[in-house]
Structures are given as structure tokens and as C-alpha cells.
Amino acid sequence: SQTIHQWPATLVQPVGSPLSLECTVEGTSNPNLYWYRQAAGRGLQLLFYSVGIGQISSEVPQNLSASRPQDRQFILSSKKLLLSDSGFYLCAWVPQGFHYGYTFGSGTRLTVV
């Protein structure tokens, strides 16, 4: 069966520090991968999606970047975190060819202090 892993589960980082969140999917090949952010008490904001290795689409211009170095690995990064980057980050996957019905990871709670 397919599983999705995100880590770390929680992270507290100072303003100006770098960020690297990792997401991996097991049990499937060539999935579509997504990064979402969820601010406290708010809905889901799509940040990035990828339909293949090295292919990244950005939905919202911001302080973050994404990379897909391997088929089932999706990384969310920042060179210098801002206070406004705090939130709950979710990775999701769906079979190639679909863009809905995601399976979400367990999320990373990022607090920038």
C-alpha cells in the first residue's frame, strides 16, 4: 500500500534561518506531489506542485522554494525564514494524471520566532 511520510513533525526556527522540510511517498511511482500551507484557523493554501522529477510549479510567489530530486521525494526550503512563514505545512500525493483526491501527510508545524 502507499504511504506518505513528512518530517519533522514540529520545528521551531529563528527568523533568518534556513528551512528544509522533507516528504517521501512509498508504494507508488511518478506521483503528483503537493505542498500546502495552513495558517492557524485558516484553510489550505497551495504552495507548490510537481508532476515529475525536477518539475516544480509555484502557485504563490514567496520566500519558499521546492525541489523534487527523486521521483518520490519532495522538499520545501527557504534560505531565510520570515515570521509570516509560520504555519502547518502539508505534503500530499495523488497518482499521475490526477490533481484531486489527495492523500495528505501528517504535516509539519513550523513556528518561526
Next chain:
Amino acid sequence: GESVGLHLPTLSVQEGDNSIINCAYSNSASDYFIWYKQESGKGPQFIIDIRSNMDKRQGQRVTVLLNKTVKHLSLQIAATQPGDSAVYFCAEINNNDMRFGAGTRLTVKP
């Protein structure tokens, strides 16, 4: 897909009562709808879905109703339990594009 960044509406119900969570969707051409449940500190999980050629679908203790005339979707939870406390999101899909609703926070009182 993405959702509008609004503060979440809340619904508080007594344990054992039925819950009804509502969602207004935006695109009359949307042809597939999903309800997700998100518990605190976890990722959203699929609950139930419905296609636009249906107006009702039932699962275990959950029922989704679709009213295409007014672009309204509802999730009914029977005999609500403390474990049902969570944020519930609807999602509408049109032409492979998925958009989430802002979500409703359900709190179950013992």
C-alpha cells in the same frame, strides 16, 4: 487547488446528536466533491465523496448531500462522537482542478 483564507466557522454539538456541516461551492461546472476530516495536528483525511450526477451518498455514520441548484454541499454525521471533533473541509473538483473550502471546526461536547 487552494482555499480562501477565511477564519473557520465553528459548530458545537452534544455527543450523540447529529451534526450537519455545510459548504457552499463556487463553480457550477464542478463535477466531483470530497469531504475531508482534519484532526488537530494531523493532515486531512478523506471521508466521503460524491459525483455531480448524485444528490446523496451514504457512508458509515456519514451522509453527503449535494444541491446543485444552489451549489451547496453538506456533510451529516449521525450520533456524533468525541472522536468526530475536527475541522471538516469540502473540496470541489472541476476539470482536474481541486479547490478546498475554508473548513468548519466541529466540537463535540460530552
